[in-house]
Amino acid sequence: MGNLFASPSAHQVESVIRSSEQGRGALLLYGNYAGDMLHFDDAQERVRGDGIDCRTVVVTDDIFSASPDEQAKRRGIAGDLTVFKVAGGASAAGYDLDGTERVARLANARTRSMGVAFTGCTLPGADEPLFSVPEGRMAIGLGIHGEPGIDETDIPSADGLAELFVRQLLADAEIPDGVTVRGARVVPVLNGLGSVKSEELFVVFTRVADLLEEAGITLVDPQVGEFCTSFDMAGASLTLLWLDEELERLWTAPADTPAFRSGAFDGSALQPVDAHEDDEVDAAIPDASDASREAAGRIAAALDAVHAVVAEHADELGRLDAVAGDGDHGIGMLRGSRAASERATSAVEQGAGARTVLRLVGDAWSDKGGGTSGALWGLILQAVGDALDDEGADPVAAESVAAGVGAARDAVMGHGKATLGDKTMVDALVPFADALAERVGSGAPLADAWAAASDAAQEAADATAAMKPGIGRARSHGERSVGTADPGAISLALIAAAVGRALADR
Template identity: 40%
Template sequence: MTKTKKLINAPEDIIPQLIAGMVAAHPDMLTVEGPTGRAVVAVDGPRDGKVGVVVGGGSGHEPAFAGYVGRGLADAAAVGNIFASPSPEQILDAARAADGGAGVLLLYGNYTGDVMNFTMAAEELAAAGTPVRQVQVADDVASAPVERRGERRGIAGDFFVFKVAGAAADLGEPLARVEALARKANDATLSMGVALGACSLPQTGKPNFEIGDDEMEIGMGLHGEPGIRRDKLAPADQVTDTLMEAILSEMAPAQGDRVAVLVNGLGSTSLVELYILFARLKQVLDARGIAIHRSWVGEYATSLEMAGASITLMRLDDELAALLDHPCRTPALTVGTVEGAAAGSARSARKAAGSAEGPARATPAVALIREGAITPALFRAMMQRAGDEIIAARDWLSELDGVIGDGDHGITMEIGWKAVQGALENAPGDETIEGCCKRMAKAFLDAVGASSGPLYATAFLRAGAAVSDRLNLDAGALAAWLAAALQGVRDRGRAEPGDKTMIDAWVPAVARAQEAVATGAELAVIEAARDGAEAGMKATADLEARRGRSAKLGARSKGHIDPGAASTWVILRAMATALAGAQAAA
């Protein structure tokens, strides 16, 4: 496979350098606030008495999301890793910066990782007394039928929903009203896209899916997820008609209606092509007697260097049209002339006390149960080995994900486990296994976001709590640790066996581990878990995905192993290998 070229320095430095470049290029509009360094804030946006509008998501979609931060639009954006949700702590930094005392509205695309991370942040804001609401943008008609519209993913429709919400907040509307108008915009907005070529993640330099020279993917997702079907490449007018038919058949606008239009490039599609699409789009609307109130053509929500485009229509009434016309000024969008307070003078300091926990403290070892071969030091060695093997399997995991997802699972897991390894290296020598689990949870969640962050953080926390009365783990305690980790994943992700997720590896792993407890041997328990996970992982190839991004593929997801199940097997295999090695050396 051909390696791609990118003008970057080091893959691990991409996001901080991206943010530094944006802020340096637009110092009159943007600044960075908060200890995570991932909250891009409008210099003259947040102010006392105004609802704070926070947007966010993974990087790689520029100018979304930070490009829409500025006066009259978003007050702050939480910036995640490439194609991965920001973490709760990064979202909290953005929300605290945007908070003007009237509440905060969180806006983001309807993806599993974003939903989990933004919800965790919202729960923490609410617990601290900040009124908070959330709206998930769900405009992609290709990703679910109309009767399951709530399952749809958000693509370029973010552009219109963000604009409407930002205008409402700028006009002084209260939180409930800003939320209601954002939902109204979401309900009025429909999109559909087409991809002609793949993008490549900076960490791999490989296209994240394969497509023939004479093929196109209809309904492609914004992260490279496969669409509803693959067709032979067709002329621009035919492609436009296909996308417009899907949108208009559901929207059903009447003669005399008004719409706003966005023809969006996905990263490497020329304006020549985009304007050709727009020309045909206008012919279609003119023939139906539908007026275009406003239109935008260009790159507004990209997918790195993917070749392709999307079409978005928002059906307007007078209220939505007025909010769309309301002035705003951001790096990616300027409408009208913005008048307001001078930079930095619009708000008082409203920095909430940071809620991030410090390093996990070691639980006193007094009265803890000491039976068992797995000491805290050995447990840390097992986790370090898990990190090593995840890192070694990165490309394989990403390749699995590229077939049915967005191709970043291996990269995300590598980032998370490297953070875990670093955190464990700094752990006090007398820290208990529960303390290590707390440390691992915070490190993984802060580093990753995405869907893996909340899932693994919850798993580690629950697993640690399940053995909080122990210094060492015996066979029964190890099985209890595994069972609690499984329950944490189920509770946070709401997935069940058969959904084609990591649960399908975890469930048989725990079942076999519990059966092996009778042997009284810790190694037998973890090896049984490893073997159960492997069987469960392989069985996912026969399943049709019902959760996550691959659920949009339907039958096309069959025949492929779930990457989350694969990484579960890698982790349990590594734990077994480390324990066997330690016992052999003893």
């Protein structure tokens, strides 16, 4: 699993796939968040390259995170439970990969959820919650990673909350294709988000059950408890899984997992597997020229400077991220930059050249940083590394560096799907890459070209304060983020400036 509110790294996902697929392929299931998609997709590509059949179903149940006609953009919240349970039931029943993927997609298409919160959650070690709700008010449409609600209303009674849940989830636009409400069979999951416990949940559920039955719905195996939590957040969500005969059979099948147990599960068919360690394994270091090893040492020094500047600004980056996101950007950047700095030092000690060092530190940053930023910085470092040389006399020529940064820009935009104006790191990366290429093309030395490009990145990063997010978790809170710069763009500008100072000190 990943760190707090962060995806597991591609390396961790790959390790689990290889340990568990047993020659039958693997189905990846996760909530629809940018960081998860980057890391899981990367792992999927890696194992597919070795002939492993790997598929993905992304959970998109949160009705407040996008409109009904944009269901693919919706977040995954407590509906993870219903999709995971159905897919697990299919696998345990002997379905092949095609069949398991099919029913997982069906379960996702027939799952809808809505969440509310009375307080935000507080990350371990933090002094205050990621967001606050005014006294007497309730946030609607919050995220499970501490993202603030999309709307607010006065706190209702328990019956009033039940009525709000049911009214929203039974709206015509939220009824899945092929479902008729009257006569339908539904699994309701009333989920506590951390500080709302069973006694309060059952008070709400009593009214939820009455309202669903009044609508002509038959309740099947209702679940009330904590299934998808967010630390100490005071809140709840209601999930409805609209059943057909097959989904009902798979939902009610026995299960025995750390997070969910139901019925008497027969584990006799389970087979032991050999775990693939996900710790760093030193790969063979290719030969490198003296010039490339010297350049690798300068790269390691620059990464030390990167880690120092990230450590200095980590709290600030977290505060920026908490305005419309989950507040973990500073933590993730700190972990990633530390891992990159340490890996660069060890690779240089092993005699690595410039290209190899950057590829290794890209893996390290992605693995330890986690989340969206970890995946994207891994791409950036590896793309720049691929443009350099382990054996040439000029392994970090200005033209090669500029080409590598351009390739990094293209990789980030291709994998992350962000474009200019979406209020992401792309808004700083594109002007940085363009300015660097222009100055280098005009014959400027690398240090001078980098300094000019760094200034362009900082100016562009500051300008993101006026933008509304067009992608990622913050998209659902566009107005809230206006006036605050994007943390990913700011961190890129900080790193560009730190590297620029290291180049100037050569």
